[in-house]
Every structure is written in C-alpha cells, then in structure tokens.
Amino acid sequence: MYPTSLNDVIESFKKLPGIGERTAERLAFAIFEFDEEETKEFSSSILLLKEKLKPCKTCSTLTDEETCYVCQDKTRDANVLVVVEDSKSVFLFEKIGNFKGYYHVLGGLISPLDDIGPEDIRIAQLLERVKENNIKEVILAIKSGIEADTTSLYIKRILEKNDIVVSRIASGIPVGADMDYVDALTLDSALRNRKEVLTN
C-alpha cells in the first residue's frame, strides 16, 4: 500500500521500542520533510553509532574511545565506585553532575530464572578493580526487584572480606511526585527508609 521507500523506513521505526504503526508513519513523513543535510546526518549517525560506540575497557560504560572520559579523569575521587546495571545510569549520574567518583557497569543483574549467574556479569572485574585501586566504598545504584536484591547481596558478600563499605541508593517517593500515584511497594520502602526531621 505504501511506496516501498516509505514502507522500509516505517518498518525500521517499528522495530524501536514504543513505536507503533501510526507513530512510525508520522516519523517517516517527518524524515521526508528533512533537508538533505539532516537526512545524511541521520543516516550516517546510525551507522557510526554501531561502528564507534563500545564499552570502556575499564568501567564498560559506552564510549567512542578506548577509555571513557570519566576513567580518563584522574582528578576524581578514587575511593568511591558507583556500580550500575548499564551505561544509561552512568549518563544519568553524569547529567546530575554531583557525583565525582568512578563507575562500574555490570552489564546485567544476577537472575537464576534467566540463567544469568555472577560469572555472566562483570563482578569478577569489579572485585579486581576494588582490590587494585584502594576503593573504600561501593555504592550500588541499581533498580529495585528480586534480581537487584540478589545481585546486591552477592556483591556485599564478596566485598565484605575486603573491608569495603557496600551501600545501596535509597528507594522512595520520587521528588515532586504526587502521593496519589505512588505504588504500595514504593511507599513501603519509603516508610522503612524514613529519616528524622531535624530542626537545624
């Protein structure tokens, strides 16, 4: 029904998460409205992404270079390591800009149901980094859930022998969120993690 050239773009867009037929169609028409330069930029950026982007050899954050700019930065606090599931969290932390330590991307979470064990994610590399770099605290910045809890516990047990503080970022009510939309599990967690209100 669509001309082939239009159909091909629509089909490619439909492979992306959350993009249905109607949205894919709308986006394809929008690309048709792009000027020549924008079109070339879009097309080549997709190829370059696959060609250039790869995990940092130290922390596994996606980067265009051998070592990501965080690991290259020697002025950061070498005592603290934030452990995340994937690169997206690193970019999010960097957007906030407050954290000035280093990162370690696990590349997944331990999940016996999915046959993913500790050896399938970058835990051995974490242990190695911790031993080699005199790290004092490992902060786990991973989502809530059974896999995350299993992974946290496993990392805690491995690292406690090395006298390292293992903490996990707080779960609770998102800042600015309306109480009406908070789910029960989050509310329960927020309640358990309550803090005394101080007057000064």
Next chain:
Amino acid sequence: MYPTSLNDVIESFKKLPGIGERTAERLAFAIFEFDEEETKEFSSSILLLKEKLKPCKTCSTLTDEETCYVCQDKTRDANVLVVVEDSKSVFLFEKIGNFKGYYHVLGGLISPLDDIGPEDIRIAQLLERVKENNIKEVILAIKSGIEADTTSLYIKRILEKNDIVVSRIASGIPVGADMDYVDALTLDSALRNRKEVLTN
C-alpha cells in the same frame, strides 16, 4: 557528556516531532542493540526515502514511481475524485480499502493569514483534471477549521460552473469514542449533521 556517536543519533531523533530528550536517548540505545543488518537497513532506508519518494505526476500522492499505483489502475471509478490535503490521507483511505475512485492531493489549504492563496495549492490542476476526465463528483476529505472551510468554498465555486457535485466528508463523533471526551465543536457539528434513525 554523551559520546559523540551516541549524541549525534540522539540529536537527529530530537528533530522528529514528539521526540524529546529522554525518548531520543531510549531510541538511540535501542539502535545500538540492533544487529548489523537492521542498522544498515535503517540507515539506507532513510537515504532512499529522500532519493526515491516524490509526488505522483497526476495526483501528487507520494510514490516511488512516476505515477502512483492508484492512478495506474484503470479499473477504478473515474467519476469520483477524493480531494485531500496531503498524501497521508490517501494512504489512510487506501488502508480502509472501500473507496475505489481516484485522489487529488492539494498540498495545503488556502490560508490568507499565512499568505497561502489558491494559486499556492494544486487547485488549477484539480480543475484541469475535472475537465479532462468527465468527473461527476468531487469529495473533499479535509479536516475541519477556517482554512479547510475557505478552501472548500473556493473549490465549490470553481467547480459548480462545470456542473460537478462537490461534497465534504462528515464531521462528527469518532466511532467508538466516549461521549465524555468529545469537544464542543465536534459535538455541535455532529448535532447539525444528525441523521434520522430508520427502522429497516
């Protein structure tokens, strides 16, 4: 903050309508998960779209050929012409599949405020087609609004001299829509276009 290769894809996605920073980021990561073939297909489909897609020389619907497949089809009803604002409407009509006449894409609507006059859209070509092809009815399938009303009236006046029926598709409550979500203008139009309920 992002690696350049990732940033370039995110920036391209952000040029598309309805795609903000977070969605663009999510889509760029999804492309990184594509296999090599999917990536190449996506990249080249974008270039091919701009290269191949062009208006049909008869009706101006976007097509990969000189003449679109509708205009090529000589078995259709040559007496009826559906006039639309852009190609998207043609594809929508073809999806329904009930209409078996031909189309005419205006490429815009008359809008004095935006300095778009009758000579800026394909009205002269419409008149020419109507005269040449013994067309009996022109159905205007354009959205509601001032520009659409102006355009409708203009086309009506031009074509009535040629003894042609000019009709406009009904506006009203979308099939299956909840009454709670219908806006006042639509309700008003639906009321004015009411039809007597028949028993057989």
